[in-house]
Each structure stands twice: as structure tokens, then as C-alpha cells.
Amino acid sequence: MIYFDNAATTKPCAEAVRAFENCGFGNPSSLHGLGVEAEAVLKDTKNAILKKLGKEGEVYFTSGATESNNLAVFGTANALKRRGNRIVTTAIEHPSVAEPMKKLEEQGFEVVRLKPCEHEDFEKAIADAVDEKTILVSFMSVNNETGFVIDSKKVYNEVKKKFPKCVVHSDGVQGFCKVPIYADIISISAHKIHGFKGVGALYKSKETRLLPTVYGGGQQGGLRSGTEPVELTAAFGAAVRAYPEDLSCFSELKAHLLKLLGEADGVTINSRNSVDNIVNFSVQGVRSEIMLHFLEEREIYVSSGSACSRGKISPVTAALGISPKDADSAIRVSFCRDNTVEEINALAKGIADGIKRFRR
């Protein structure tokens, strides 16, 4: 099997599996030794995440980034609604940010959505849209469909210079471990970095105030009630620690793939200003799903755009400047550190064969 769908999910690494198996079963709220041990596991993972992010502050565990994004958006809006009602975001957000934004709009918030295809300098456009009424800026650090990068340092610095009280949130799911992320709150997910599904986290700077979206036993300082998923969290920490600092493997794979795609007939590259582990391209005259299933017959797994959009052409691709025709034949290839040049060769051969067989 050749797996090139790592932006959808990754295989848990050996370190994560081992950490899961070796983790005690105690409840961190228990006062006895097993509880203390479990609490220590949470602390260890928090420290690993903070170190990787290069930040000081707080980390809250959630069921995944969907919940982290909901907590970030609703938690900020509810905490700050007396101060203002304007929110600035982008038109390329994952549904776990985009849908909460729609709900806030229904509640009377003004939501401004910016499209990268309409701005030369997208970071400046985001920062320029902020005014004194704006309580939240929310943008993804890396887009899941094309790998498009938003320079969070630039947005963060520009926004804070003018409006220090405006909260900056970044959906860091695709960017975590790959690009630096500057924000007051950051959502991350374990299963995108070789941990398990079912656990994510929300980083928050000490000064940022959020209201909970889940109420209950008051765990995690009351911000996210519910018994913490200790075993999944142990694996999350191990996956973070095992994630390499040196990501040159991605740039090598990307360069090789781009070279082979350049030699192929009628292939357009949709990724621009993108991370090295995601390449989105369109094979003219072959619909995404046809190519996807053809490759699957060879046990090569890719995605047609974003797995979350389940085959529907997404408005996100349009906002990224991709034409409907290109979107209809878009393939997303996303690497992990275990992929090889030989696997890229097999993919390129598969695409060339698919073109011969299906091109209309």
C-alpha cells in the first residue's frame, strides 16, 4: 500500500502506540497514586505541545480539532461579545471554523470572510480588515486542500500592533509541527501528526479569556469538562516528541513529484505558496474520483480535494483561485515522513496510465 492521504489522517507512529499501551488507566481527578500518575501524563503532553509550539501558556485537551475550533470561536465570541461584534476570518476555513461562524452570524455577529484569490498580500488584507469593534481574527495556518500557507507571524504582529485586545486564533491542524504558528489560541489534532483519532488540543495564552462550550465536572480549569482521554493524550505527547524537526524529506518528495508532474501531459499545479507535504494538482480531462479509484486499484491512496468535503466541489477551492474545471479534476497528495521517492515514481506512473485510459 502507498499512502498519500496524510492530510486526512496519518498512521499512528510506533512511539504513540507504545505510549498508549504503557499508559496507566487512572482518572486524573482521583486523589490516589493512579490519579497522580494520569495527571503527570497530561502534564507531559502539555509540555511537549508547548515546546513544539515554542510557547508558554495553557493547553486544554479536547476530542479533536473540530471541538477545539468550536471552543475557540464560540468561547471567544461569548467571552467578548460586550466589547464588539465583528469577526474577521477567511473563506478557506475548514467547516469546523466556517460552520460556527455561520451560527454566530445568525446570532447577530458581523463576520467578514476574505478570499486569498482577491488579494495580492493576503496577510495584510486580513490585518487591514480588523477594526476597533473586532473581537476575533480566525485563520488557518495551512489550508488542508492545497497546503496554502498563511503567514501567521505577519498577521499576528500587524493585528496586535493596532488592536492588542483583538484575539487571534489559528486553526493549526495542518500547520502544527510544519510551520511556526503565531496566535493567542491555536487548535491542533493528534491524528494528523501520527497520534490517534479522538484527541486534540487548544493552546491558549495565559491572558486570553474564553468561556466553555461544554459544562460538567469542571475538569481542565472548567474550560473543558469531562474526564481527560489520558491514554490518547499519552500517545499524542509521544507523537509530538517523535515528529522530526528536519522536514527536508517533504521538500525532496515535493520537488520530485513536481518534476514528474511537469513531464506529464496536461497536469496543472493548484498548490501555490504551500507547505511541502501537500501537493494539489489537476489532471485535465479526468475527473478526480475516476483517477482516485484508478490509483486505488494499484493500492495508491490519494484524496480528491479535502476528505471532509466528500466529493463535493468545495467553495474553498474557488476562493483559492482554482477554476471549477480544475477543481473537478483536482487530486491532493499529502506526504508523511515514511513516504519514498519510489512511491512518488509509482504515483506518477499511475497518473500517466490513468491519463491514457480515461482522458476525454
Ligand code: PMP
Ligand atoms: N481543521 C483542519 C484544517 C483540518 O484539516 C481538520 C481535519 N480534516 C480539522 C480542522 C478537524 O480536525 P479533527 O479531525 O481533529 O476534528
